[in-house]
Amino acid sequence: MDQQSVTPTADTSHQGAPKLARAQLVGLIEHELERVWDAGNASGLDGWIGPGCGAGEVDAYAVQQRHRDTHVALDRIIARLHPPNHQPQ
Numbered sequence: 001m002d003q004q005s006v007t008p009t010a011d012t013s014h015q016g017a018p019k020l021a022r023a024q025l026v027g028l029i030e031h032e033l034e035r036v037w038d039a040g041n042a043s044g045l046d047g048w049i050g051p052g053c054g055a056g057e058v059d060a061y062a063v064q065q066r067h068r069d070t071h072v073a074l075d076r077i078i079a080r081l082h083p084p085n086h087q088p089q
Contacts, residue, residue: 026074029078030070030074034066034070037066037069038066
C-alpha cells in the first residue's frame with residue numbers, strides 16, 4: 001500500500017484530527033508492520049542478507065512467517081483500537 005493512496009476524511013469529534021476509514025487504517029498499519037518485519041528480519045523474503053536481498057527466488061516459508069507475524073500484531077492493534085464490545089456512535 002502506498003501512503004499517498006490513504007486519504008483521511010474530516011472528523012471533528014477528535015479535535016479536528018483527520019480520521020481514516022477502518023479499511024484504510026488496517027491497510028496502513030499492515031504495510032508498516034510488514035516494513036518493520038522486513039527491516040528487523042534483516043533479509044529479503046528470498047532469505048538473503050545484505051545488498052542482494054530480495055533479488056532471488058521468494059521463500060514461501062518466509063512469506064508465511066511474515067504474514068503470520070504481521071497479522072498477529074495487526075489483530076492485537078485493531079482489537080485495542082476497536083474493542084469487540086465498542087459500538088461506534
